[in-house]
Amino acid sequence: MALLEVRDLRVVFQRKGEVPFTAVDGVDFDVEPGQTVGLVGESGCGKSVTAMSIMGLLPKRGNKVTGSAKFEDTELLTLSDRQMRDRRGRDLAMVFQDPLSSLNPVIPIGLQVTEVLERHRDMSRRKAMVEAADLLDRVGIPDPRRRLDEYPHQLSGGMRQRALIAIALACQPRLLIADEPTTALDVTIQAQILALLAELVRDSGTALIMITHDLGVVAGLCDEVNVLYGGRVVERGGRHDLFQVPRHPYTYGLLQSIPRLDAPKGERLSPIRGSVQDNIPWTSGCAFAPRCPNATDTCVEVTPEMVPDGAGSVRGERLLRCHNPVAQEVPA
Amino acid sequence: MTAPATEPAAPAAHPLIEADDIKVHFPIKRGIVLDRTVGHVYAVDGVDLVVNRGETYGLVGESGCGKSTLGRAMLKLTEPTSGRVLFDGVDLSAMKGEKLRTMRRRMQMVFQDPMSSLDPRQSVESLLVEGMRAHNLDKGKESTGKRLRELLSAVGLPSTALRKYPHEFSGGQRQRIGIARALTVEPDLIVADEPVSALDVSVQAQVINLLEDLQDEFGLTYLVIAHDLAVVRHISDRVGVMYLGGLVEEATSDDLYAEPLHPYTRALLSAVPVPDPVVEDRRERILLAGDLPSPARPPTGCRFHTRCPWKQAEKCDTERPALREITPGHRVACHWAEDIRDGKIRAHEVKPELVEMEWDAPDDASLAGPASVTETLGP
Incomplete structure (x- = not known):
């Protein structure tokens, strides 16, 4: 059975006095356990809105989500806020494009990682801190103990994205959604992060939905691709x-x-x-x-x-x- | 336009713009009353660069390497700290005021984000005419109107566009307006800073093709600054790779991609994803450890030695390698380039070094934020 089953997902944005805009217009796809699925398209094709609606992150007002998104046996679209909060971070997690705006700038990295562990895995603060250091180490952040006390602005873009991945994977979710996780990064850093994601997904058996506009990223990573x-x-x-x-x-x-880098030059x-x-x-x-x-x-x-x-x-x-x-x- | 030397990379290449040991150091200031300088960001630190008439020179590098600052310094939009820029044999560094302004007609710039580089309250017509007026090219209503329509058709926009405002266009069309604006004053050189990176892939190709067509039509010289190696390789005749304020490798675009000699170029090329699963599965990645060091405190010796998989015990961390010609037209700034090429030196694992972000040091808080130093420090 599929881990996630999205059927006829439709998101319509409606503002008073304006023509409704259909951002997602009947999307179907499945994600099998441990599979890496790509959603590819250009800006405005609805790839991010699809992810946001599955995660229940769209604003409460001004939009209408219909269809179905089944995670194992649970229908995600009809969950209450409270039920969704219990799931988010534990069963499903998300990594966003811009790590600076998705981390809280006034809270040290360590607390942001332990927050998830305390909330979902009932760990004590002390135990969670040890686990957090371990997580940061696993995503390749050098000197993790010191980094726990630092703030997001003290880390480089690549390190912030690693911290974000550490938070997302803290509770070993079964599904990870990565929305343009490397778009804000330089190519050499992008290569590091993609290698890290591929390795983590392989080792932990987490399913991954990779949302990107970059066909090159998809070509190397995804089992199945949706355009x-x-x-x-x-x-x-x-x-x-x-x-x-x-x-x-x-x-x-x-x-x-x-x-393309490998194509003969001079071709139009x-x-x-x-x-x-x-x-x-x-x-x-x-x-x-x-x-x-x-x-x-x-x-x-x-x-x-x-x-x-x-x-x-x-x-x-x-x-x-x-x-x-x-x-x-x-x-x- | 003077000589008909539009043949790219002709044997007797005529330099149009030459940078001679150019340096741009931004002071890091501290304190409100005393305003003392506590250090410098070495955005561009000694670059020699020649762009020949009629060719396209591509400048690549990651954010913070100084490529945009170099481009701006070459047009004297940012005052270089030291060094000389020769434009068509004339020294720009000594020039100012009216003389410089008239000279600027011949060098124009196309910016990355067409939304913020076009005034939202100006119609396209007024955007385009502005430059012509400033340089006395607006000779009369009729001839100007004709010229504008010609330009718009050259960049693939209908003449009805003249009455519209920037917000009425899509990203790709806006970039076409930006290009048309640069062309109004009949420049010789166009510096394009990330001309396509804000556009969708399907539209990128349209703008790239347009730039190529215009070059043929008007005999333009381009200096294209971009982080996307595939784009740069596609449009450039020669390519320069920058790392932390210095040029580390320069070659014709074919040579550079066929045989990259500098370890950084190799890593950069191997990191670019290719939309072909067969290639992706087969190829070996050179993953660089760690991050770009702070340009406020660049490493000693070779700037790249902290992340270089081919780093040797001697020379690398003490002596800064000069850019030297290894094969004709192929310049590399690496002490061991030949040995690496011939396989005498093997790559080894590098432990990522902790990169202290600038704000750990006594620094200006305004440096926090965007990855690119030039973005925050630019005027």
């Missing part, structure tokens, strides 16, 4: 299948538009035309149609469904939401 566009998953597959045989014109377009990039603002609503067709080179009349009239994609399934099942997928030679 999001305009609030819906448009393509899903194992990382090898997806990157070698991209079937959705959006995925294909993204891969074509990234300058082929960008996707237009921008996200050109989207049409999913209800009247495919949101990507106005930017899509393969678009036909059907694309702006009929909403494509998520269906198994026989041609793209090389190593495992693939799902695709497209009327006119990219014709690809599937390697035998």
